[in-house]
Structure formats: C-alpha cells, structure tokens
Amino acid sequence: MNHDQSIIFAILTVTLALFAWGRWRYDIVALTAMTAVLLFGLVTPNEAFAGFGHTAVITVAAVLIISQALKNAGVVDVVASYLLPHTGNAIIHIALLTALVTFFSAFMNNVGALALLLPVAIATAKEHGRSPAMVLMPLAFGSILGGMSTMIGTPPNIIIANYRADITGTAFSMFDFSPIGSVIAVIGVTFITLIGWRLIPKKRFEENQPEKLFEVSSYLTEAKVMPESPLIGLAVNEVEDLQINDIGIVGVARGHYFALNTNPNYKLKENDILILRGDPLTLQSKFADSHLEFQTATGKTFNNLTEGDLALTECVITATSPLVGRDVSYLRRRTANSVAVIGLAQEGSVVRKRLRNNTFQAGDVLLLQYQKGLINDMLTGLNLLPLAERGIQIGQHRRVLIALAIFIGAIILGAINILPMAGAFILAILVYSIMGFLPGKDVYRDVDWPIIILLGGMIPVGRALESTGATELVASSIVSITEGLPIYMVLTLILVTTMFLSDIINNAATALVMAPISVGIANQLGVNIDPFLMAVAIGASCAFLTPIGHQSNTLVMGPGGYQFGDYWRMGLPLEIIITLISVPLILIVWPL
Known part of the structure; x- marks a missing residue:
C-alpha cells in the first residue's frame, strides 16, 4: 500500500464513519x-468539481423536477x-397501497411517491379503524422496491448506469x-x-390508532387566572421559571385577544x-396554590380560539427540512411567531416535556397551531409533509394524459438515442414549464439539494479511489480471500456488503x-462487469433494516409510531x- 492509497483509505474510513454517525x-x-x-x-481542482456537472447528477435533479410535474398534473x-375505495x-x-406506491416509484422519485400517498394511507386507515402502523411501513418498503425497476427509479440506479458509461462508453438503458427489479418488486x-x-410488533397497532397519535387534551390544558391568583403581575417567563421543565405556557387569551407565542415579558x-402544555395532573399539582381554574383543551374557550383564524395540523419533518437539528426557537424566528408547536412525537411517542429542550429530527411529527391562510407557504418553506388527508383531487383526465405523454416521449427519445436521457428529461421539463405543469417558482422546489451535493461531492472521492489504485487493491484482496469460491458466491458477497452499507449510510454514497x-473485482476475475454493477444497484436500494437507511423509512417512523428496532423484523x-432471488436472476439476465 503506497502513501496515496493510505490517505484515500483514511479519508474513506472517516467519511463512512461520519455517514453512519449521522x-x-x-x-x-x-x-x-x-x-x-x-x-x-x-484529484485536480477540475476533477474535484466536475462531479457537479456529471450526467448522473443532472439526471437525478431532472427526475426530481419531473416528479413534481407529474404530481401537479x-x-x-x-x-x-x-x-382506494376497495x-x-x-x-x-x-x-x-403497496402496489400503487411501488408502481409510481418506478417512474418518479420514490420519496415523492411516498409523500403523495402517505396522507391517503393514514386517512383510509382511519376510515376503516386501522392503525397507521399496519400500512405505513409496507408503504415505505414498497416505494423502495419500486425504485429498483427502472434507471430513474432511484439515485443508485442512475449512478450505476452512468458509471457503466464511464467505463464502457455505454450506459445502462x-x-x-x-x-x-420488477421481479424483485412483485415478489x-x-x-x-x-x-x-x-x-x-402488534403493540404498534394497539398504541398508534390514528386518533391517538396526538390527543390534544392529554397534554394541552387551559387555566383561567382567578382574581386571588399570586401569578397576577408576574411575567410569563417568571411563571415558567417557577415550574419544572415539563410545563410551558403556549399562549394567553384575554377577551378577543390571543397570542400564539406569548411575549415572555407579558x-x-x-x-x-x-394555554398550558404538559400533563394535566402535573400541571394541577405544580399550580395547586396558584388559584387557577383548569379546563381541558377541548373546553369551550379553546374551541372558540380555533374556530376563527386558528387551526391545528399534523406534519412530518422531512430529511431535507431546515428544522432538522434545530429547536422551537428557530421555528418561531423562521415563521415570525405565526406558528406554535403544540406537540411533538419522536419515534412514535408524544414528547411531554418542555419542547424548547428538544432538537427536531427527520421523521418527527409536529402538532402545529397556525393562522389560517399561512399553512401552505409555511409547509412548503419548511419542507414539512402534512398528514391531513389531501383528498383525491381528480383533475382533468386530458391534463393527466398530456403529462404522461410528455414523460413517455422523453423516455422514448432517450431510449432510441436521439438525446441522452438527461437531455431528454431536461427537454420534458421545459415543455412542462411552458404548458403550466411547473410554475416558475416551483421548478426547483422539490429538488433534493443535499442529495445533489452528496453526489457531486462523492464522485471525486470515487475517482480518487480509482486513480490511486485503491480499488484494485481492495479488489485483489477480495479475490484472494474468495479464491476457489464460485462466482455466484463472490457476487453474493458484493450484494450483501452493499446492502449492509446502505442500511447505515446513504444509498447513493454506497453506490x-x-x-x-x-x-x-470483475476485472480481476476476468468476467463481465455488468452482473457486479447490477448487484451493487440492487444492494444499494435494499435499505430495509433501519429507519436511517432511506428517507422513506424515516418519513413513516413518526406517523406509524415505529421504534428503531421495528424495521428489521420485516426488513x-x-x-x-x-x-436469494436476485443472484440467480442477475446471472441469467447478465451472464458472465
């Protein structure tokens, strides 16, 4: 091992560790x-930044934008x-639900397909008295399975297709x-x-009935300040400081006046x-001598407050939300105090302590109180996914057919090599924009920019692995270790290793x-590289063991009430x- 190889292995080790650390x-x-x-x-400076202009990066961004156009249609x-009526x-x-999301994930971004069907899945579960936990993990896994079926279904497939073009001059189509992929999806x-x-786990079905994720009355309580209360004249922050950390004043109502986020000096x-946040029993014990008249949050006063300009909504924090890693104070600043966090559920459990002491995570479910008319812009700006039923909005069938025709036309142009696939998709985006499927302000809204940066940043790392001879060194070591084993065993090793990495780090980085x-390894063995690339593509898409391996798994964690250890049971x-089925299929479809 030479000096450059030692450096790239050290960089790669630290990088993978940071990915896994999260x-x-x-x-x-x-x-x-x-x-x-x-x-x-x-790498040279040109090589370092060339990744951002790589065909794979452009294709991933284009697919995300096209997914938005299909959704709008x-x-x-x-x-x-x-x-769904059946x-x-x-x-x-x-x-x-699973078949539907699987099908659409083959032709649009799989996280986008999941996001479209998530509210529908919750609404239909509620309609039939079923727990969301019964349908949401299957929905997430279906979105991952569907992405394996086509080149554009998931970023790893796009990466592998374009990497083959770099090696052989011809990409996977x-x-x-x-x-x-389709056989794997069906099975x-x-x-x-x-x-x-x-x-x-059956207890998820019992604990997470749709109406029980947020029972507002269980932790949101009203209390009227009586004439003899010693709290009169005290500022809000002084009252809060007198109590334990699991109590907070969400708002104050006085006549027709209501402050969502009360001035701490009020x-x-x-x-x-x-409007007090906390367990009612704790609230009453802590304020026992404060001469407050307690009511539940379902009392008359609270209802009056929400009937006019205020409303409640539940939403999931997506992986790309600016709230990830932030706290309530950031949300207040970001929304100019127009939104109040009433409740927070992390890993399926309602958080009943002081919310300002919690850091938001991807997959958390927020119960927000907001001023009507602001919710759509707020959800879009913060990349929050509403859990309320969207309703099935049946647009004009002609509009749907036009959108599909544009998409199919782009695929045909790419398939018969009139345009490269990335160019065909960009042409489709232009047509969508001209025809009104993509309003100008929304064109880049659904681009998952962290993924784009990830791809652009990791491509030069992959090139450094090759240019330093590190990949040949690893390949030689694996070939030496597996000497005497049949090729299908080596292929299985590649597949399983890729699966393992994909469960703990981003699937695109794994690919x-x-x-x-x-x-x-294929070159060392003197065999066709295609089966090995296909094994990587499949393995990189198989992130079924943890909620962190794929964004789809993360998104359903809160609404489904799942725990970290629930995923491997089905995964x-x-x-x-x-x-068991993919290795024989690979060798049949892509012979050595």
Missing part, C-alpha cells in the same frame, strides 16, 4: 471528503381514486434494470402483503386564560463507493428473499 448532514460529509481529496492532491390522484379488507388495503410486494406486515392579568470496487426476511 450527526453531520450527509451533504456536509460529502463536501468534507471532496475537500480532503483535493487538499491531499489526490394529478397522475397519482387519478389512479388512486379508482383503487380497501375494506386489511390485506387488500395493504396490497393496493432505462429498462435494463426491469427484468430483475417483495407479495411478501409484504401476505406475511411482512404481520411481523410488525405580565399576567386577572381572567387571563393560559458511489461500491461501484468501482465491484468493477475491480431482514425481505433482504434475505431479495438476495
């Missing part, structure tokens, strides 16, 4: 790795409107992934529908109505790291099934 955002980790390989002279809504039976309910959905959902007056290693047998 305290730094993955785009920051990627930029740090890119800067490191540049500083140590492992109402494509998913139209199909869902025909299928969800009376639990198995049919799970099957339809749009449907080269379909013979294997995976069948397993999830018949067996998989039954492996979710002095309490007789007959003020305090970027494993692609050159797999090609190196592990699913990954075993995928391994």
Whole structure:
C-alpha cells in the first residue's frame, strides 16, 4: 500500500464513519471528503468539481423536477381514486397501497411517491379503524422496491448506469434494470402483503390508532387566572421559571385577544386564560396554590380560539427540512411567531416535556397551531409533509394524459438515442414549464439539494479511489480471500456488503463507493462487469433494516409510531428473499 492509497483509505474510513454517525448532514460529509481529496492532491481542482456537472447528477435533479410535474398534473390522484375505495379488507388495503406506491416509484422519485400517498394511507386507515402502523411501513418498503425497476427509479440506479458509461462508453438503458427489479418488486410486494406486515410488533397497532397519535387534551390544558391568583403581575417567563421543565405556557387569551407565542415579558392579568402544555395532573399539582381554574383543551374557550383564524395540523419533518437539528426557537424566528408547536412525537411517542429542550429530527411529527391562510407557504418553506388527508383531487383526465405523454416521449427519445436521457428529461421539463405543469417558482422546489451535493461531492472521492489504485487493491484482496469460491458466491458477497452499507449510510454514497470496487473485482476475475454493477444497484436500494437507511423509512417512523428496532423484523426476511432471488436472476439476465 503506497502513501496515496493510505490517505484515500483514511479519508474513506472517516467519511463512512461520519455517514453512519449521522450527526453531520450527509451533504456536509460529502463536501468534507471532496475537500480532503483535493487538499491531499489526490484529484485536480477540475476533477474535484466536475462531479457537479456529471450526467448522473443532472439526471437525478431532472427526475426530481419531473416528479413534481407529474404530481401537479394529478397522475397519482387519478389512479388512486379508482383503487382506494376497495380497501375494506386489511390485506387488500395493504396490497393496493403497496402496489400503487411501488408502481409510481418506478417512474418518479420514490420519496415523492411516498409523500403523495402517505396522507391517503393514514386517512383510509382511519376510515376503516386501522392503525397507521399496519400500512405505513409496507408503504415505505414498497416505494423502495419500486425504485429498483427502472434507471430513474432511484439515485443508485442512475449512478450505476452512468458509471457503466464511464467505463464502457455505454450506459445502462432505462429498462435494463426491469427484468430483475420488477421481479424483485412483485415478489417483495407479495411478501409484504401476505406475511411482512404481520411481523410488525402488534403493540404498534394497539398504541398508534390514528386518533391517538396526538390527543390534544392529554397534554394541552387551559387555566383561567382567578382574581386571588399570586401569578397576577408576574411575567410569563417568571411563571415558567417557577415550574419544572415539563410545563410551558403556549399562549394567553384575554377577551378577543390571543397570542400564539406569548411575549415572555407579558405580565399576567386577572381572567387571563393560559394555554398550558404538559400533563394535566402535573400541571394541577405544580399550580395547586396558584388559584387557577383548569379546563381541558377541548373546553369551550379553546374551541372558540380555533374556530376563527386558528387551526391545528399534523406534519412530518422531512430529511431535507431546515428544522432538522434545530429547536422551537428557530421555528418561531423562521415563521415570525405565526406558528406554535403544540406537540411533538419522536419515534412514535408524544414528547411531554418542555419542547424548547428538544432538537427536531427527520421523521418527527409536529402538532402545529397556525393562522389560517399561512399553512401552505409555511409547509412548503419548511419542507414539512402534512398528514391531513389531501383528498383525491381528480383533475382533468386530458391534463393527466398530456403529462404522461410528455414523460413517455422523453423516455422514448432517450431510449432510441436521439438525446441522452438527461437531455431528454431536461427537454420534458421545459415543455412542462411552458404548458403550466411547473410554475416558475416551483421548478426547483422539490429538488433534493443535499442529495445533489452528496453526489457531486462523492464522485471525486470515487475517482480518487480509482486513480490511486485503491480499488484494485481492495479488489485483489477480495479475490484472494474468495479464491476457489464460485462466482455466484463472490457476487453474493458484493450484494450483501452493499446492502449492509446502505442500511447505515446513504444509498447513493454506497453506490458511489461500491461501484468501482465491484468493477475491480470483475476485472480481476476476468468476467463481465455488468452482473457486479447490477448487484451493487440492487444492494444499494435494499435499505430495509433501519429507519436511517432511506428517507422513506424515516418519513413513516413518526406517523406509524415505529421504534428503531421495528424495521428489521420485516426488513431482514425481505433482504434475505431479495438476495436469494436476485443472484440467480442477475446471472441469467447478465451472464458472465
């Protein structure tokens, strides 16, 4: 091992550790790795920044924008409107939702497809008296399975397709992934529908009925300041400082006046109505001598406050939300005190302590009180996913058909090599914009910029692995260790290793790291590189063991009330099934 190889291995080790640690955002980790390989002279400045103009990066961004156009056209809504009325039976309910998200994830961003169907899944579960936990994990897993079926279904497939072009001069085409990916998707959905959902802990079904995620009366309480109360004349922050950390004053009502986020210096007056956050029993014991008249949050006063300009909504914090890693004070500043955090659920449990002491995480569910008319802009600006039923909005079928025709036309242009796929998608985006499917202000709204930065930052790291000979060194070591084993065993090792990495770090980063290693192994063995690249593509998309391996898993964690350890119960047998069926399929479709 030479000096440059030692450096790149050290950089890669630290990078993977930071990805797994999760305290730094993955785009920051990627930029740090890119800067490191540049500083140590492992790549030139041009090579360091060339990743941001790489075809794979452009294609991923274009797919995200096209997904927004298809969503705006109402494509998913139209199909869902025909299928979802038939969800009376639990198995049919799970099957339809999972199959629907699987299908759409093959042709649009899988996280976007999940986001569209998440409110519908919760609403239909509530309608039939089922726990969201029964349908949301199958929905998330279905979105991941669907992405394997086409080149544009998931970033790892796009990365692998374009990496093949870098090596051989020809990329994998749009449907080269379909013979294997579609079979995996069908078998995976069948397993999830018949067996998989039954492996979710039963207590999740009991604890997380749709109406029980946030029971406002259980932790939001009203109290009227009586004439003899010693709190009269005290500022809000003085009252809070007298109490323990799990009590907070959310707002103060006085006559027709109501402050969502009360000025901490506001002095309490007789007959003020305090909106208190905390367990009612704790509140009453702590304020026992304060001469407050307690009511539940479902009392008359609270209802009067919310009937006019105020409303409540539940929403999920997405992985790209600026709230991740921030606290309530940041939300207050960001929304100019127009939104109050009434409740927070993390990993399915309602947080009943002082919310200002909590840091928001991706997958958290927020209960927000807001001024009507501001919610849409607020949710968009903060990348929050509302859990309220959107309703199936059936647009004009002609509009849906036009949107589909544009998309199919772009695929055909790319498939017959009139335009490269990235160019065909950019053309489709231009047409969508001209025809009004993509308003100018929304064109870049759904681009997952951290993923774009991740790809642009990690591509030069992959090149440094190759240019220093590190990939050949790793490949030689693996070939030496597996000497005498049949090729299918080596292929299985690549697949399982990629699966493992994808469960703990970002799947796109996994593909970027494993692609050159797999090609190196194939070259050392003197066999076709395609089966090994396909193994990496499949493995990178199989993040079923943890909620952190894929954004889809993270998004359903809060609404489903899942715990970290719930995912492997259905995910592990699913990954075993995928391994058993994919290796033979790869060798049949892509012979050595």
